[in-house]
Amino acid sequence: MCAINIISNIRAAASRLIHGETDAPSKTVLKMITDTGNGFYAWNGRIYQSDIVRAALRPKAKAIGKLCAKHIRETVMPDGTTDIKVDPEPYIKFLLKEPNPYMTGQMLQEKLANQVMLNGNAFAVVIYDDEGYPKEIYPVPAAIAEAKFDESGRLYIKFTYRNGKSGVFPYSQIIHIRECYADNDIFGESPAAALAPLMEVVNTADQGIVKAIKNSAIVQWLLKYKVSLRKEDLKANAKEFADNYLTLDNDSVGVAAVDAKADIDRIEPKDYVPNAAQTDRVVQRIYSLLGTNSKIVQALYTEDEWNSYYETEIEPYAIQMSEQWSLRLFTRRARAFGNKIYFEAANLACASISTKLNLMQMVDRGALTPNEWRAVFNMAPVEGGDKPIRRLDTRTTEETDGAAADKNSKEG
DSSP: OHHHHHHHHHHHHHHTGGGTOOOOOTTTSOOEEEEEEEEEEOOOSGGGGSHHHHHHHHHHHHHHHTOEEEEEEEEEOTTSOEEEEESOOHHHHHHHHOSBTTBOHHHHHHHHHHHHHHHSEEEEEEEEOTTSOEEEEEEOOEEEEEEEEETTOOEEEEEEETTSOEEEEEGGGEEEEESSOOSSSSOOOOTHHHHHHHHHHHHHHHHHHHHHHHHTTSOOEEEEESSOOOHHHHHHHHHHHHHHHTSTTOOOOSOOOOOTTEEEEEOOOOOOOOOHHHHHHHHHHHHHHTTOOHHHHTTOOOHHHHHHHIIIIIHHHHHHHHHHHHHHHSOHHHHHTTEEEEEEOGGGOOOOHHHHHHTHHHHHTTSSOHHHHHHHTTOOOOTTTTSOOOOGGGOOHHHHHHHHHHHHHHHO
């Protein structure tokens, strides 16, 4: 009965997660043993205000958002063949496309991608119905996440939200995406500590440029009179000199003249502004730390450059997301029967028109369906296009052997 009450409270708390109204069910959960120091603290968000960081993170977040989630069921038949079905369960299909009432699957993936890149961790809570089937997925906007264990060793995560409230959820109910997974057994490591010195350099350089521009408007000429003058006369003479020689609409021929009672000196500003090469090196260091480069940021990449970026930066996320979604949406028994979530990169195809046209050979051999080929061109599917087709000269070896045997029998 206690376990049922705990699960009920957890479900009710998670359903209010999006509104930030969740309270920690400290009175109903089992006694917790805090693992001191085992937690992660989210970066305060200021780093995302940097145009350099935001520009570096945007391509990866957009690419992860474009990954297409599909429910795959692979069943081994009695004859040893494999029967593959795509999206066989409507409730899973809708859950992947519409994880909660407030966002689509693409928006959820993009939000989690931004969180994991900024904090090294991203969390989403899976809400189950009364029958134990997943029905909603919510991202967790946590400022602090702490690992807690009960007396039996079961892991829970306590989230402290930005509004000061908190909630505790069993780890088995949480989709957890990690980056820089090294020292801590549970949490990934945020890049904030490594980014902070670089961001300080960039911020200091930007401030230096702004101050240099502002200093250009201060006093640049000094009139030194050899005789004593009243303040009013000093101001009048300075204004007269400026009007005659320092304005664009003056009648000067490019030469200024003063009499013997005054000397004129030019004040040279001594502001230090870093040169472009130094600034570019810092920017490249930030890009390298975040796993990108200027071509990816500015969308100037070639086919091969994008493929390299995908394999090093996007594909690891796709694999991790596939495993996490499969782990939380299916029971061990369901996974044993071949159910899994697969994030495919069909929408990420960065290929030239000639490369896409050459995929026609894949269609002829049944490796792609006509609709899958049309999707590469961002074209809508057509009726009957989900059935694989094959040219007669590209039949399987079994069919070829059977046809040859029939032909020999007829000739005999």
